Amino acid sequence: MILELDRESHVPLYTQIAERMREKMREGALKVGDRLPPNRELAKSLGVNRGTVTTAYDELMADGLLSSQVGRGTFVSALPAGGAIETAAERAPASPMPWGALLTDERRDPWLNALAAPQSGAISFAHALPPAELFPLDAFRRSVERVLRKEGRQLLSLGSCKGYEPLRQYLSAQMALSGIHAQPDEILITNGCQQSLDLLQRILVRPGDEVAVENPVYPGAISVFCNAQAKYTSIPVGPRGLNLDVLEDVLAHRRPKLIYTVPGFHNPTGVTMDVESRRRLLDIAAHHRVPIVEDDIFRELRYDGAALPPLKALDRHGLVIYLNSFSKVGFPGLRVGWIAAPRIVIERLGAMRQQSDFHTSLLVQAAIHDFAKRGALAKHIQRCRKAYAQRRDAMLAALERHFPAEARWNKPDGGLAVWVQLPDTVQSARILMVASEQGVTFCPGELFYASAPQSNRMRLAFSTATPAQIEDGVRRLGVLLKTKLAAAKQPRWFGQVTGVQTMV
Numbered sequence: 001m002i003l004e005l006d007r008e009s010h011v012p013l014y015t016q017i018a019e020r021m022r023e024k025m026r027e028g029a030l031k032v033g034d035r036l037p038p039n040r041e042l043a044k045s046l047g048v049n050r051g052t053v054t055t056a057y058d059e060l061m062a063d064g065l066l067s068s069q070v071g072r073g074t075f076v077s078a079l080p081a082g083g084a085i086e087t088a089a090e091r092a093p094a095s096p097m098p099w100g101a102l103l104t105d106e107r108r109d110p111w112l113n114a115l116a117a118p119q120s121g122a123i124s125f126a127h128a129l130p131p132a133e134l135f136p137l138d139a140f141r142r143s144v145e146r147v148l149r150k151e152g153r154q155l156l157s158l159g160s161c162k163g164y165e166p167l168r169q170y171l172s173a174q175m176a177l178s179g180i181h182a183q184p185d186e187i188l189i190t191n192g193c194q195q196s197l198d199l200l201q202r203i204l205v206r207p208g209d210e211v212a213v214e215n216p217v218y219p220g221a222i223s224v225f226c227n228a229q230a231k232y233t234s235i236p237v238g239p240r241g242l243n244l245d246v247l248e249d250v251l252a253h254r255r256p257k258l259i260y261t262v263p264g265f266h267n268p269t270g271v272t273m274d275v276e277s278r279r280r281l282l283d284i285a286a287h288h289r290v291p292i293v294e295d296d297i298f299r300e301l302r303y304d305g306a307a308l309p310p311l312k313a314l315d316r317h318g319l320v321i322y323l324n325s326f327s328k329v330g331f332p333g334l335r336v337g338w339i340a341a342p343r344i345v346i347e348r349l350g351a352m353r354q355q356s357d358f359h360t361s362l363l364v365q366a367a368i369h370d371f372a373k374r375g376a377l378a379k380h381i382q383r384c385r386k387a388y389a390q391r392r393d394a395m396l397a398a399l400e401r402h403f404p405a406e407a408r409w410n411k412p413d414g415g416l417a418v419w420v421q422l423p424d425t426v427q428s429a430r431i432l433m434v435a436s437e438q439g440v441t442f443c444p445g446e447l448f449y450a451s452a453p454q455s456n457r458m459r460l461a462f463s464t465a466t467p468a469q470i471e472d473g474v475r476r477l478g479v480l481l482k483t484k485l486a487a488a489k490q491p492r493w494f495g496q497v498t499g500v501q502t503m504v
């Protein structure tokens with residue numbers, strides 16, 4: 001039997017074989033009762049695997065077009081003519097469309113989705129997010145109602161891709177308080193820092209270009225900058241933030257298109273870069289003419305000590321692109337963030353974002369603006385700071401009480417999580433499997449590495465659990481870890497055949 005197959009096509013060969021046979025049945029070249037060649041024979045003549053033919057036959061059998069008789073072979077049992085026979089493909093939406101082969105990008109695990117689905121009843125240390133019970137619901141509802149009453153028709157129309165002008169003016173004034181001078185037209189409102197990173201990647205990074213990211217790093221940045229086709233260099237993060245000696249060394253040999261960094265309350269390590277290091281980072285980047293993408297999303301969440309100037313406020317060379325959002329201060333689901341950058345960059349970003357979503361919801365931007373302008377945002381942030389500081393202290397105290405002596409952790413002045421280093425023998429992902437069965441979850445450290453993942457780290461977010469839950473959850477984790485470490489210390493014996501015992 002001659003069947004024409006297209007080996008360049010994305011359509012699997014078995015689907016092509018089945019379809020060619022259907023065509024032959026429709027044309028009358030195959031009639032009811034005709035015997036088909038045995039699988040092996042057809043496979044040989046078509047130059048395909050036997051399994052491919054078997055799968056094609058199975059598909060036609062499922063359509064009711066073929067039947068097999070033991071010892072006799074496979075026969076045409078019905079015809080698909082005139083659509084009289086409903087095929088399996090028509091009956092079931094399980095289309096043979098080879099979507100897997102058509103998709104362009106092989107992403108890592110959808111980490112965000114996995115984390116976004118907390119188990120009900122579990123004590124979660126997995127999400128470095130504001131807790132829902134602190135959402136200022138009534139005050140925000142009043143803001144929504146006010147802006148809808150006042151300018152509802154404009155807010156429900158299309159607007160500027162750069163964002164709602166009054167919000168940009170507000171942000172320009174707010175950023176000036178921390179030393180950043182950005183005019184409203186040097187600001188683009190986005191759907192959060194994640195979109196900002198994606199847009200920046202799209203306007204700055206061409207295929208083959210390299211970027212420099214921190215390691216460990218916020219996993220959303222890994223998704224954007226370190227996907228299957230990307231070239232990237234990971235720069236270790238030490239106790240003073242990005243390791244500048246390594247960065248200097250890298251830049252002496254390579255020219256990344258950008259350096260991505262979270263200099264304040266770095267996610268996941270919680271470290272903050274001091275002013276001296278910030279200045280040095282700027283000097284290094286300026287010397288090599290590499291832009292810095294500064295993600296300052298935790299700026300407002302400082303509980304001790306004085307605020308440090310953002311890189312952008314210290315930048316005399318115009319090389320810093322500044323990102324922030326409302327996600328960590330109370331509105332993660334509203335999806336509003338912003339980018340402050342030189343005008344030419346903002347123009348290009350605005351044009352790029354029009355390719356996907358035109359602009360961030362005007363209604364949401366206007367409501368946030370109203371909420372902020374009336375002082376409700378500042379009040380809310382103050383309340384959050386107090387709650388988070390309490391929760392951080394509860395976590396640090398619980399760690400002291402319950403975690404094994406071999407564990408180490410940082411004591412962050414801000415942010416939403418504690419970064420724990422366990423002995424090398426402990427794999428935090430394995431601990432998580434047991435812990436989640438016992439109702440406690442956290443983020444295994446591996447998630448945060450762009451390269452050389454350290455499996456003995458864990459990130460414990462303290463923002464979404466109450467102090468009592470923190471005490472309980474950390475205690476349970478402590479018991480698990482101590483049990484695990486005690487088991488690892490026990491010598492395991494085998495090989496007693498000769499009387500010689502071998503310890504492993």
Ligand SMILES: Cc1ncc(COP(=O)(O)O)c(C=O)c1O
Pocket residue numbers: 128191192193194195218220262267295297324325326327332336337
């Ligand atoms: C460092 C960092 N940047 C960006 C984001 C994402 O922010 P947004 O919700 O504004 O997209 C997060 C969220 O966890 C983060 O930790």
